[in-house]
Amino acid sequence: MKITAEKLPRSLLSLQIELDKDRLERGLDQAARRLSQKYPVPGFRPGKVPRFIIERTFGRGALIEEASEDLMNKALRDALKQENIQPVGPATLAEISSSEPFIFTVHVPVAPTVDVGDYRAIRVPLDIRPIDEETVDVAMETLRERHAVLKELDNPRPVQEGDHIRVRLDTIVDGALLVEREDGEAAPEHTLDVVAGRLVKELYAGLLGMHIGETKAITALMADDHPEERLRGKEVTFKVELLQIQERLLPDWDELPVLENFEGALEALRARTRAELEETARQEAERKALNAYIDQLVAQTSFDVPEVMIRELAEDLLEEEGQQFARYGITLEQLLEYRGQSRDQAIDAWMGEAERQTKINLAIREVLRREGLTVADAEIESEIGRIALDYAEEQRESVTELLRSNMRSTISTLVLDRKLRERLLAIAAGTAPTLDESAPSAPEARAPAPEEPAASP
């Protein structure tokens, strides 16, 4: 077998393979047997027709055609083994240049070359949002609000600050209802807390002093950054009919620790709330920094990604989308029919996202390789112990057993993912250990799990 390899762009390898005559003849013999099984020839039992009769009956061309797929598959497999090539996707047949001698060319996608450049020079400052007293106040107020009790009014009165009200509310923008409804259908009911800052200023002011049964049209100018796009910067009229007023009774501050099942005084609860807010702010900053680092990493990395790799991921993404809809009883076929898309069009629509994710994964994998991060058995054991602690005491033993046997590789990936995040953040902050110091020294250190770390943003 003669093999000529040539590198093509986008990590494709062009392999021109010329088959030996013996190999071709063996392939043709097998193809003749297959043809004689498939197509009966008068005078012969199926599968018993000699090759020369097959050649005379169907022609040598048909025989070569029948043999070619099998021949090419086997020859390609042998060629990949012989040349020590690891394909990352299915090969595509480029051409069959000659049938005798049998020469064909295939394009094989191989692992892309990824150059992450000086990834250790990327710096992203960790910008942690400061937690001031006002933020803690708002959080404490939210905690208190969670335990508010609604009480019917003893004596009728107009709406006051802090009331919980039930209204029929129509929102009119540009002379039309924001939410259309059938003729004769009543306006939808809403419940509102009449608290300054929670409602649009004009609506809040308009609601104060209203009586049950009263109807009012309140006009307000909406902010330019309103979450509802149709309302941004528009003058909106709210047609309100007040149906019910309830008084919101907030617990005393001193009762809050008990209501929160917190053992300690209000100040201690406040300290815990502050610590939680600070932890959230830190996590948020780390997530942003990690995303920014990955964006910069991907931007400075040069890729040579084969199309087939991106396409495979796009297919997976489409399948994932299909599975999400399957939960609601909608099949992927129904979804595509509704969208008026063919499967190929739907895959094409995912190609951009798939390319982005592929690049992130490749860049991160390369960083992981260069950093030489590994997971030691002791680390897996410690993670298993930590996860088991989340379960009831009587379940811990069986959970530990399950995690040790079936989910060891998942746990390993989890630990590796966490170590990778920590390392990327350290690199971004300029505090990462030099590579010699960080090289794994534990004798039981394991190679990184084959799964990709899920560090995509």
Next chain:
Amino acid sequence: MPTPHEIIIRPLVTEKNTLLMEKNKYCFEVLRTASKPEIKHAVETIFDVTVTRVHTMNVRGKLKRRGRATGYTRDWKKAIVTLAPGDQIEIFGS
């Protein structure tokens, strides 16, 4: 007298006859009235080979039924021709 092409009606290519070809024997359907010498002459003339032996047999027609009606396919004559070593007939394609 029939011509060689009238005597040799068609070659018989079957699993069994393919095996016979390894012994340099070729089978033909021949004219029912043809004699062995006539068959030998016809094969030698048409295929330009030397025939060393000729065996013939009359094959009786098979009983066939179509619904209630029964009948027979035609009787025919088979000839097995042995060629001289080194000769072969291209029409069989071996």
